[in-house]
Amino acid sequence: MKMSDIKRQHPLMIIMEAVRSFVYMLPPVFLFLLSISEDIELSAVLSYIWILVIPAVAFFALSTLRWYLYTYSYEEGYLHIKRGLVFKKERSLKKERVQTVNIRTGLLQRLLDVATVRIETAGGGMESEVILKAVKMEEAQRIRSYLESGPKSKSYTTDEESTKTTSGTGSEHDTEYGITASYVLPMREIFLAGATSGRFMLLFSFIAAAFSQFYPYIPEYITDLLIEQLIPESSTDILLVVIILLSLLILSWLVSVLAYMVKYANFTIHRQHEYLKISWGLIEQKEFTLKINRIQALSIQEGLFRQPFGLCAINSEVAGGGLRDQEYVTIICPLLHKRELATFLEQILPEYKIPASMTSVPRRARKRYLFRTVGIAIIIILPLQLLPYGWMALFLLLPAFILGLSRYRAGATSIDDKQLTFRFRNINRYIVLMMKNHIQSLESGSNPFQRRSDLSNISTSVLSSPSGKTFHVDNVDDREAKKIWKWFSGN
């Protein structure tokens, strides 16, 4: 059988590995040169630069050897890998244990139609993943479809049956698993996502910090010229600062939008039976596959900059694997209009539904929400009154009040047959959808004041990549909390 052939990776791996080792060697060498540069003329060192050829050749030879010794084969549900010269290492991966298979391609790789395949197994940590640095794209696809097919789907159907017998409501699922649908994010949406991502704030702080280091070196006549051009007949420093800050802000915003667009270009999500395939990227293309039942919760995030435009993003909490790429792995869709949300879920993730109506927290909870934010603001403001200009801190009260009020407005819960839905706000507003069989534990808590007005906080824990994740809605009406409790306990 062709499958069982012993294979090697694409020879591009030799170059990739050699270059990588070589690049890793450079910083220490450079630092060494810096430390001795006082004693020796730099030109004298430069004339010996050809010496670098020796390690280059050595790395190349080593990488060739490594490439030659790294063999893999797949048969009978296992992926076998052999490598090592002195210490031989062998590993067999059972395909039932494989959690995700990610394929990504860099620029150089794309020219040669080669991809890196990362195979993650249950368990986390460095030892839990296998990386094939360079294999032909079609081979990468073949490995993936091999690891995700065959006996695995057979065992999955038996799983399905067993859950069916325990839950008793699996009939509609069978039709749902037959779905194939895909969604391509239009470039305009990606632009909007980048424009409203709020990432420019972080970038801005970097750029501003760099600029402040750089500023003294800008010749004075340039700044003077700038001022004259922009604000004639004025030489106030404050205006200059404002202008510089504004232009830096715009610059960092543009850069962040551009970076975002390059990173998430061609964002495509494809649903096929019980798998989700997500791919994105313009220069470096990434692709990963996710088994639906690894999704532990969906959270719909309405960012501060996005909510006014009726935009949201969909993230997911995923069990196991994806440590390094965690940030990306959890994104299901970077931007969506809220009105398209229901349709999107219906097509891609019909298991989850946006509830038609949610039960908001009762009106008597409002003062508790306000007390929380305004109270904290007052605690911050009071000691500041001792300082000069401390009264300016009083301006904090208004945002605190608004935040408390909008948290109160956001607080809501909903239950249906299998799904629990929370809506709440920290700074961004979230709607979190959870399946009953993914909730690890349910907790409700109340302090004496809450007990007096029949309110309680309700929280759930789900499994998520690094550790567990807890979602909570505060000051829920006791009757509602009781309903959720019964729903979770009602087996």
Add this chain to the structure above:
Amino acid sequence: MKTLLANEPSERIDPRALKAWFIGGILKGLVLLFVPVVYLVLIKDIFRSLPDIWGWIGVGVIAFYTIWDAIIAPQLRIRFWRYDIREDEIDIQHGIFIIRRTLIPMIRVQHVDTEYGPLMRYFGLATLRISTAATDHRIPALSKEKSSQLMGEIAALARVSDEDV
């Protein structure tokens, strides 16, 4: 008292816990007391300018804390700490001011441990620790027989399920 549900879990933790917590609290208080005593006896004499008052305030705070930690808090804790282990779920209630109630479905339980320190062992008590894939829960101060019995029960009830992870 109006908790979330009128029907609290029925099982309570072992009343011997009061003694263990009392002694533990006193011991902790004594250790803490070491700091202001050292201040009053040694440091104050080395630097003449430091007043006594801080040392006595320290002693006072620790005394209050110890009374709370060794006598009052355990009473409240034991009053509210309840649990129930049913066939398909574990129900735990605990707290002093903020009373929390937790529900863990049996199929989510990954493993159960018992653990005990020297003081707990002296009184024949143990803490039962129940872990799910995402969370950790404890039932403290159960009699040793009870805790190993519960551990067996939970282990038998908690079926290993791979379906969702």
